[in-house]
Amino acid sequence: MAQLRSVPSRSGRGRTLLAATGLVLVAAFAQAPSTALAAGGPVPAAPAADGPQLSYVVNAVPGAVETRAVARAVRAAGGSVVVAYERIGVTVAHSGAPGFAEAMRAVPGVQSAGATRTAPLRASGTTDIGRPQKVDLKQALGQARQVERARGGTAAGGEPLEPLQWDISAIRADRAAKVDDGSRRVTVAVIDTGVDDTHPDLKANFSARQSASCVGGRADTSPGAWRPWDPASDYHGTHVAGTIAAARNGVGVAGVAPGVKVAALKVSEPGTSMFYAESVVCAFVFAADHGVAVTNNSYYVDPWLFNCRGDAGQRAILDAVGRAARYAERRGVVNVAAAGNSAMDLAAPKLKDTSSPDDSTPVSRTVDPATCWDVPTQLPGTVTVAATGAKGLRSYYSNYGLGRIDVAAPGGDSTQVPDLPAKNGNVLSTMPGGEYAYLAGTSMATPHVAGVVALLRSAHPGASPQEIQWLLKLEADNPGCPASDATCTGTRHVNSHYGYGLVDALDAVRR
Structure with a gap:
């Protein structure tokens, strides 16, 4: 908490x-200074993975090119982009794919990546x-x-x-x-x-x-x-x-x-x-x-x-x-x-x-x-x-x-x-x-x-x-x-x- x-x-x-909580699924992309990560619009999510949905932060070199590359990598690894803060190189992603964080850390230009929680959404009191x-x-x-x-x-x-x-x-x-x-x-x-x-x-x-x-x-x-x-x-x-x-x-x-x-x-x-x-x-x-x-x-x-x-x-x-x-x-x-x-x-x-x-x-x-x-x-x-x-x-x-x-x-x-x-x-x-x-x-x-x-x-x-x-x-x-x-x-x-x-x-x- x-x-x-x-x-x-x-x-x-x-x-x-x-108290403890977990993931809130957000369907849309943020507005400026966040950017949609593909020229044609939001990157479609990969098919649903087997594991529980978690939220991740993926931190890369700031910039438009790197941000688009991260978006492609997120989809390829079984995730979806929630929002990207291009100016600081932080992308928020959701995925239920096992090994998602490890896959993202292997992407060129990614400097760190990890889940922001250890459990999916749950409600609790204070x-x-x-x-x-x-x-x-x-x-x-x-x-x-x-x-x-x-x-x-x-x-x-x-x-x-x-x-x-x-x-x-x-x-x-x-x-x-x-x-x-x-x-x-x-x-x-x-x-x-x-x-x-x-x-x-x-x-x-x-x-x-x-x-x-x-x-x-x-x-x-x-x-x-x-x-x-x-x-x-x-x-x-x-x-x-x-x-x-x-x-x-x-x-x-x-x-x-x-x-x-x-x-x-x-x-x-x-x-x-x-x-x-x-x-x-x-x-x-x-x-x-x-x-x-x-x-x-x-x-x-x-x-x-x-x-x-x-x-x-x-x-x-x-x-x-x-x-x-x-x-x-x-x-x-x-x-x-x-x-x-x-x-x-x-x-x-x-x-x-x-x-x-x-x-x-x-x-x-x-x-x-x-x-x-x-x-x-x-x-x-x-x-x-x-x-x-x-x-x-x-x-x-x-x-x-x-x-x-x-x-x-x-x-x-x-x-x-x-x-x-x-x-x-x-x-x-x-x-x-x-x-x-x-x-x-x-x-x-x-x-x-x-x-x-x-x-x-x-x-x-x-x-x-x-x-x-x-x-x-x-x-x-x-x-x-x-x-x-x-x-x-x-x-x-x-x-x-x-x-x-x-x-x-x-x-x-x-x-």
Whole structure:
């Protein structure tokens, strides 16, 4: 399951754990920048093979000639092309033919190929460690007013439930909004389970033209395609979107960057919370080609918690998603991702993975972090985010590691309870259907950082992704390692728990 890094999840991405899923058959080819792979139109599929249909990524030298050659080879090997991203050399194919991946690896110009899953389509439920704690709006408003009275009245410009958002004040986003709440020219794309754009706190800031469903690897831009499959279980993306850009409109909560736009790129399979490589590739490419400035990635690419270069199939996933993420960066996109919820030291010499593959039968394996990466958070150029609680300490579930964490942000922690009437140490944000709920995880920390990056993008529209990252780290506030926590290593400036520090929205808009 794609660990949605929102709630401490089984695999540990600070996201919500979504459940196992498999293949969605897509009949048509993608539009630009994808191309049909034969001059006369789509390549016809080979006769049905004996095995179960799986989805594959085939990575070759970019270019039209090579892409057409891959299409011919796919058909000859018993497969069909779903979509091809010519500019990055990634082709998505379906096949039930035994030995399909091996046959594709033998094709001249193909650099890697492998299945994106270990089982065909199947449905399953979510497996969040921390379930959403929905709020009774009347009760929550009463608690918020209680806080206001204790503080001597409502702050100017404050939202009704903002007094319960300890996380917003922790990174000084409330003060930043009084200086600059972000530019309407900046859009953050939430690559996730979809977003309910009808929510009263989101609809004013939602960008439909930059939204799509990428499930299966091909972008569907039909109206509403980006919305959750099932609002009751696919709430993760809507919660993330609210933390980034819930409007300051006198309703509900406040986002970190309430003046920017938010878009939805849905990548979770229906009936599950699986995020497969072909869908994530589509999302990065779509974001890059539609003027998105920032992507929020609160998940890991299923079915492997770590993709290892020594395995031909996992190498293909790493290659395909890496190409798409780099393409987005070249187009000026800053990719922000959750570090994970497994309480792992990502800098350890060896790591234990007992959850992969999460779409069939997991096995226990020991991986080398030098060659096995959590995707997309450990891809070069991606901002990796750890989670903190209301007392400013690393959240108990958050992954950490010297040289592995870039920055930290509030993700919530049930063991760090704020001095508020709700007595809830998790993060309050939007939910489908106009509701609100508390969640915790590195999934909740990541949108805080994406919001601060959006503020930096607003203030420095000409800056490169690398320059934005430098500013993000420069303006972060590092408290240093707690004396009582031996797992924290490093200095006051850079350490394993906070990276360069807790992000600071106020510094992002005033420097």
